[in-house]
Structure formats: structure tokens, C-alpha cells
Amino acid sequence: MSAIETFLQGTVRTATPLAFAALGETVVERSGVINIGLEGAIIAGAFGGFAAAGYGSTWIGFVGAMLAGVAIAAVFAFFAVHVRADQIITGTAISLLGLGATATLYRQLYGATGAGLSIPTMGVTRVPLLSSIPLIGSPLFAQPAITYLLYLIIPAVWWWMYHTHAGLGLRATGEDPRAVVVAGIPAKKIQLLSVLFGGALGGIAGGVLVIAQAGSFAEGMSAGRGFIAIAIVVLGRWHPLGVAAAALIFGAASALQYFFQAMGWTLPYQAFLVLPYVLTLLGLAGIAGKATPPAGLGKWQDQR
Amino acid sequence: MNAELALAGDALVRATPLIIAGLAVAFAFRGGVFNIGAEGQLLVGAIAATAVTLSSGEMLGRLAVVLAIIAGAIAGAAWAWIAAELKRRFHVLEIISTIMLNFIAIHLVSFLVRGPLQEPTRIYPQTETFIRSARLPVLVPGTRLHMGFALAIVLAIGLAWAFKRTAFGFRVRATGASPSAAKVAGLIDTEKTSLIVFLVSGALAGIAGSVEVSGVTFALYENLSPGYGYTAIAVALIAGLNPVGIIASGIFFGILETGASALQREFAIPSSLASVVEATLIIAALTIAAVRGRHTLIQPVKS
Numbered sequence: 001m002s003a004i005e006t007f008l009q010g011t012v013r014t015a016t017p018l019a020f021a022a023l024g025e026t027v028v029e030r031s032g033v034i035n036i037g038l039e040g041a042i043i044a045g046a047f048g049g050f051a052a053a054g055y056g057s058t059w060i061g062f063v064g065a066m067l068a069g070v071a072i073a074a075v076f077a078f079f080a081v082h083v084r085a086d087q088i089i090t091g092t093a094i095s096l097l098g099l100g101a102t103a104t105l106y107r108q109l110y111g112a113t114g115a116g117l118s119i120p121t122m123g124v125t126r127v128p129l130l131s132s133i134p135l136i137g138s139p140l141f142a143q144p145a146i147t148y149l150l151y152l153i154i155p156a157v158w159w160w161m162y163h164t165h166a167g168l169g170l171r172a173t174g175e176d177p178r179a180v181v182v183a184g185i186p187a188k189k190i191q192l193l194s195v196l197f198g199g200a201l202g203g204i205a206g207g208v209l210v211i212a213q214a215g216s217f218a219e220g221m222s223a224g225r226g227f228i229a230i231a232i233v234v235l236g237r238w239h240p241l242g243v244a245a246a247a248l249i250f251g252a253a254s255a256l257q258y259f260f261q262a263m264g265w266t267l268p269y270q271a272f273l274v275l276p277y278v279l280t281l282l283g284l285a286g287i288a289g290k291a292t293p294p295a296g297l298g299k300w301q302d303q304r
Numbered sequence: 305m306n307a308e309l310a311l312a313g314d315a316l317v318r319a320t321p322l323i324i325a326g327l328a329v330a331f332a333f334r335g336g337v338f339n340i341g342a343e344g345q346l347l348v349g350a351i352a353a354t355a356v357t358l359s360s361g362e363m364l365g366r367l368a369v370v371l372a373i374i375a376g377a378i379a380g381a382a383w384a385w386i387a388a389e390l391k392r393r394f395h396v397l398e399i400i401s402t403i404m405l406n407f408i409a410i411h412l413v414s415f416l417v418r419g420p421l422q423e424p425t426r427i428y429p430q431t432e433t434f435i436r437s438a439r440l441p442v443l444v445p446g447t448r449l450h451m452g453f454a455l456a457i458v459l460a461i462g463l464a465w466a467f468k469r470t471a472f473g474f475r476v477r478a479t480g481a482s483p484s485a486a487k488v489a490g491l492i493d494t495e496k497t498s499l500i501v502f503l504v505s506g507a508l509a510g511i512a513g514s515v516e517v518s519g520v521t522f523a524l525y526e527n528l529s530p531g532y533g534y535t536a537i538a539v540a541l542i543a544g545l546n547p548v549g550i551i552a553s554g555i556f557f558g559i560l561e562t563g564a565s566a567l568q569r570e571f572a573i574p575s576s577l578a579s580v581v582e583a584t585l586i587i588a589a590l591t592i593a594a595v596r597g598r599h600t601l602i603q604p605v606k607s
Contacts, residue, residue: 036399075587085590088338088399092537093586100579107574219576227403234400270415277404281386284401285394 003262008139010258013213015251016147017042017205021229022236022243023150023157024201029233030161031194032174032187032296036091037076039226040098041199044068045206047102050119050217051109053210058122061211062146062204069203070196072098077195081188087298095226103219121215122146144212146204153201158240170194174294202226224277231280235287238294246283253279306446311562313447317520319558321346321512321529323456325536326554327463328380328508330545334467335501336480341387341402342509343533344409345380349510350517351409351416352379354431354524357517358421361438368438373455373514380510381503383409388502392495398502406533414526421524430525440519452515457551459508464547476501509533531579535561538582541589557582 021042028035035041045065052064072094080090110117122144131141161167170190173180177187205225210217232250236243257272325342332339339345353372361368383405390396414429416422421431440450467473478486479497486492512532517524539557543549557578564578 079587079591083591085587089537089541089590090587092340093583093590096534096538096579096586097583100576100583103576104574104580107576224403224407227400231400231404268415268419270411273414274408274411277407280404281390281396281401284396285390 003259005135005138006262007252007255007259008136009142010255011248011251012139012143012147013251014254015247016143016150016212017208018225018229018232018250019150019154019244019247020208021202021205021225022232022247023154023240024198024205025229025233026236026238026240026243027157027161027170028194028198029297030174030238030294031170031191032177032294032299033081033191033195034087034091034230034298035073035076035080035094035195035198036088036227036230037072037094037098038091038198038202038229039095039222039224040072040076041069041094041202042206042209042226042229043098043102043220043222044072045203046210046221047106047206047217048203049207049210053119056120058120058211061119062207065207065211066200066203069199069201069206071199073195073199073202076199077192081191081195099220099222102217106217106219118216119211122212144208146208146212149204154240154244161240171294173296175296177296202229205229228276228280231284234293235283237287237292249283250276250279309444310447311566313444313449315558315562316453316555317448317450317558318562319554320450320453320456320519321516321532322535322539322557323550323554324452324459324512324515325509325532326539326543326550327456327459327547328505328512329536329540330543330547330550331463331476331508332501332505333540334480334545335476335498335505336483337388337498337501337505338397338399339384339387339402339502339505339509340399340537341384341405341506341533342512342536343529343531344402344406345383345506345509346513346516346529346533347406347409347413348383349376349380349513350524350528351413351421351513352376352510353514353517354421354434357434357438358432361435365437369440369518372438372518373511376510376514377507378510380513381507383510384502384506385499388499392499410526413524413528417525423523428525431523434518434522438518439522440515448520450515450519452519455511455515456554459511460547460551467547472500509536512536530561535579535582538586541586544589 021038025035025038045068048068049061049065053061076090076094079085080087124142125145127141131137161170169185173185173187173190180187206222209221214221228250232246233243236246253275256275260267325346328342329339352375356375357368357372360371364371387398387401387405390401391398417429417431423430423432440452443449443451443453467477475492475497478492479494483494487494516528521528535557539550539553543553560581561578564575567573568575
């Protein structure tokens with residue numbers, strides 16, 4: 001495989017968990033809720049995926065990852081949507097909870113060291129014909145099967161959001177939840193379900209890290225991807241297709257190191273590690289004034 | 305007896321950065337700035353303090369400690385200024401930017417202790433150890449408790465006084481409570497106040513970092529902070545953002561975390577359980593606030 005193909009493949013691989021998480025958060029934010037606890041859902045998913053995949057199947061692993069993400073999102077939903085506690089601080093606490101609880105469970109269940117434990121990983125599935133397309137075939141269609149689920153889910157969410165009645169209800173809720181309630185739409189229910197959906201996709205994102213990539217769990221392995229995903233939602237302007245594109249840009253930045261290695265260029269490895277974070281800052285600064293968040297984002301609790 | 309004294313000292317040593325960083329968080333939140341970046345500001349504070357101490361420690365003797373703390377404050381403020389400027393010019397939410405800056409600071413430490421600041425033998429990923437005269441003096445003999453704890457108490461009381469008794473404290477509180485009202489009242493330049501809040505908050509967190517290297521670790525290395533900056537958010541919120549209350553909640557968390565480490569040693573109970581307890585406490589505090597009808601602890605500054 002050529003250096004450019006390796007780079008593109010790395011791009012898609014790194015973008016996959018980010019896109020899952022960001023797509024879920026897009027739905028959450030379009031319902032008017034900002035879930036800063038996404039990081040917690042990702043690490044919970046990573047742990048849930050790790051624990052469940054131990055039962056022998058990568059797909060069971062993904063179900064476990066999804067359920068773990070939903071579970072922690074349910075905690076957020078209860079406090080931030082039902083009780084209407086401050087969304088931002090609840091989300092921060094949920095991230096802390098996810099990171100702490102998974103580390104605790106991991107050490108308790110697998111011993112303080114826990115190193116060297118590994119699970120069955122999801123290998124690459126080549127899509128016939130498509131993977132033979134020159135240049136982009138291999139990067140896009142020689143990926144773990146879970147990536148193809150993402151290819152289906154992105155257009156599905158987009159279509160649902162813009163072409164169904166329920167999708168309209170979601171977007172209206174995000175703009176003005178109180179007006180929506182007056183119109184007879186169950187705004188709170190929409191927000192609760194959106195948060196759970198976001199948790200499910202965040203959980204799958206964590207599952208991807210463990211089951212399709214690392215093959216093992218490590219404390220704090222989500223490494224800020226939840227927060228990067230939130231930035232990706234802004235860069236993608238709260239639109240599923242924009243968000244997918246923004247995730248790819250982030251994937252490309254992270255994959256640059258493979259390209260540099262292939263080219264024999266050297267830089268301190270930390271330079272590559274900080275790139276996603278620096279890019280997040282530059283990206284958010286660059287989009288200044290051009291992106292409009294849902295008008296009701298994070299605001300309902302202020303208005304009562 | 306001495307072992308118990310040492311353990312009590314360790315809890316207060318652990319509480320020291322939590323109190324100072326807790327003040328940083330509380331100051332920001334009271335002023336309507338969502339600074340989640342105490343962790344990063346603490347780390348760059350530690351970097352600056354280390355750089356100053358190692359380059360001038362022998363020359364300056366005792367004065368080096370003071371300079372190190374000032375350097376830490378400046379570095380922390382500078383790190384927070386990046387987020388302030390991103391917000392002022394580009395409307396970048398500080399929640400996101402400060403978290404990104406945390407990760408950048410972590411990797412910056414990693415780069416420095418394996419590169420320019422690495423100890424001379426180039427074996428260990430850490431800096432040289434500070435000479436004795438460049439360390440913070442011990443407060444209670446027989447313990448590791450250092451002067452940094454006293455500084456934390458002074459800062460807390462000073463901040464409480466500033467909030468209550470000074471015009472500046474009033475401006476910060478007014479801006480935090482309702483930026484639009486503060487602006488309409490015409491007496492307060494909310495944009496300037498907001499910038500100062502960022503800088504002071506960052507400076508406090510930077511001081512926490514410099515106190516940690518000058519008082520406890522005596523060197524810079526990776527994982528210097530076990531997430532002090534994040535725990536500080538819990539410390540500040542549990543205390544209801546009250547500076548004097550933060551002394552108590554900081555000590556409480558210091559005991560909790562020192563106890564958790566002891567539990568892990570003695571009974572193999574994972575110390576990460578402490579962060580689960582912290583998260584639970586934050587949510588409990590929020591729920592109580594919400595049930596009482598206060599749905600936000602802070603108001604974001606609208607630009």
C-alpha cells in the first residue's frame with residue numbers, strides 16, 4: 001500500500017470513533033441539550049465493550065459498549081433533563097464519573113495491573129469490488145465492519161432529521177423547547193431519548209477504540225475524544241453530513257504521523273499527539289461567527 | 305503517633321493544590337467564566353516554576369521559591385489568556401478551549417521532561433531535583449506539610465475578603481450573576497472584568513502547580529498532577545464557590561484521596577473510587593440546588 005493510502009486508511013480509522021460520538025452529540029444538541037458528559041459515555045463504552053467482548057464475540061462487545069453508553073447517558077438525562085440541574089456541570093461530573101467508575105471496575109475485576117489482557121478484535125472486512133477502487137477503495141472499504149455501520153447511520157440520521165416529522169420535532173425542540181411544549185410536542189421526552197441515543201453512539205465509539213483498534217482497555221483511554229467530538233459538532237455546524245466531514249478532517253490530522261513516518265520526516269512524537277487539540281482550537285476560532293447553534297441549546301433551565 | 309501525624313500531614317499536603325486550584329475554579333465560576341482548565345494552568349505553572357528554579361536556584365537561594373511561585377502565576381495566567389482571547393475574538397466556548405489546553409499542557413510536560421528539561425543523565429523522564437534551598441520550607445517538623453498550605457489559607461481568606469469588601473469583587477460577582485444587567489447598569493466593563501477573571505483564575509491555578517513542584521515533588525515529571533484541576537471543580541462546587549468553604553472542602557478531598565491511596569495499599573480497593581465519590585458529590589450538590597429552584601450555579605457570559 002502506498003504512503004498516501006496508509007495515510008487515508010489511518011484517517012478513516014481515527015475518524016470512525018469520533019464520527020460515531022459526534023453524530024450522537026449532534027442529535028443531542030439539536031434537541032437543545034449539551035452533553036459535556038460524552039467523554040464519560042465513550043469511556044463507559046470502551047469498558048463495556050471490553051467486558052462484553054470477553055464473552056467471545058466482537059458483536060456482543062459492541063452491544064455491551066452501547067448499553068454502557070446508554071446507562072451513563074441515562075444518569076445524565078435524569079439529572080440534566082428530568083431534574084433540570086445545570087447541564088454543563090452535570091456533564092462534567094458525568095465525565096469524571098465515567099473515568100473514575102471504569103478505572104475502579106477495571107482494577108477490581110481484572111486486578112490492579114490488568115496489563116496484557118486482550119480480547120478478540122474485529123478484523124478488517126474487505127468489501128468486494130468497492131475496496132478495489134484505486135486510492136480511496138482500500139481506505140474506505142477495507143475497514144472493520146463497524147465502520148460500515150457508521151456509513152449507514154450517517155445518512156440515516158440526516159434523512160431522519162430533515163425529512164421526517166419526528167426529525168422536525170427534534171429540531172424545533174432545540175430551537176425553543178417551551179414553544180414546542182405549547183404546540184403539544186413532548187419536548188422533555190424528545191430530549192431524554194436524544195440523550196440516550198447520544199449515549200448509545202458514544203458507547204459504540206468507545207467500543208470501536210477497544211474492539212476494533214486497541215484490543216484491550218486502558219484507564220482514561222478515551223483521551224478527550226468526547227470533548228473533541230463536541231468541537232466536531234460545532235465545526236460540522238450541527239449537521240450530520242457536516243459533522244462526518246469534520247470528523248474526517250480530525251482523522252486526517254491524527255493520521256499525519258503515519259504519513260510523516262512513511263516519509264522519514266521526524267518531529268517529537270508529542271507534536272502529533274497535540275495536533276487534534278490544537279486543531280480543535282484553530283477550527284473553532286476559524287468558524288467564528290459562521291456557525292449558529294440551536295437557539296435553545298442548554299438554555300431551558302434558565303428560562304423557568 | 306508520629307505515623308499518624310505524618311498521615312495527617314499528607315492529607316493536608318494533598319489538600320494544598322486542591323484548595324488553591326479550587327479557588328481558581330470558584331473565582332472563575334463566580335465571575336461567569338467556565339474555566340475547566342485549572343489542570344492545564346496548574347501544569348504550565350509547574351513548568352515555569354521548575355524552569356525558574358533550575359536556572360536560578362543556586363544563585364538566588366531562598367528568593368528562588370518566591371520567584372518560582374510568581375513565575376507559576378504568570379504562566380498559569382498566560383495559559384488562561386489563550387482561552388480568554390479565543391472567547392473574546394472568536395466566541396470559542398471556554399469549556400471546550402480550556403479542556404483542549406489541558407491536553408496540550410500534558411503533552412508539553414511530556415515533551416519537556418524528555419527533551420529540553422530532562423535531567424543530565426538522560427535516563428529518567430523528569431527534570432533535575434531542586435536544591436534544598438529552593439524548596440518550600442516544611443511547616444510542621446516530622447511531616448511533609450510545607451508552607452504552600454499556609455499560602456493556600458492566606459489566598460482563600462484574601463479572596464473571600466476581595467469578594468465581599470472590594471469594588472473589584474463586586475464587579476466580578478455582578479458580571480457573573482448577570483452580565484447583561486451589569487452592562488446595562490453602565491458601571492461595569494463586563495468584557496474587561498471577564499478577561500481579568502480568566503487571568504486571575506489562571507494565575508491561581510498556576511500557583512497551585514508551582515507550590516506542588518516547590519513543596520512536594522521537587523522536580524517536574526509526567527503525571528505530576530493526578531487530576532488536581534478536575535478535582536478542584538468538585539472542591540469548588542461542594543463549597544458553594546465560597547473561598548473559606550473551599551479550605552474545608554479541599555481538606556475533605558485531601559483526606560478522601562489520601563485515604564483512598566491508603567485503602568488501595570492496605571485492602572486493594574482501587575483509589576480511583578475517590579473520583580466516583582467526587583462525581584457523586586457534585587451531582588448531589590447540583591440536585592439540591594435544582595430542587596431548591598436554582599438551576600444554574602453560574603451564568604455564562606453572553607457575548
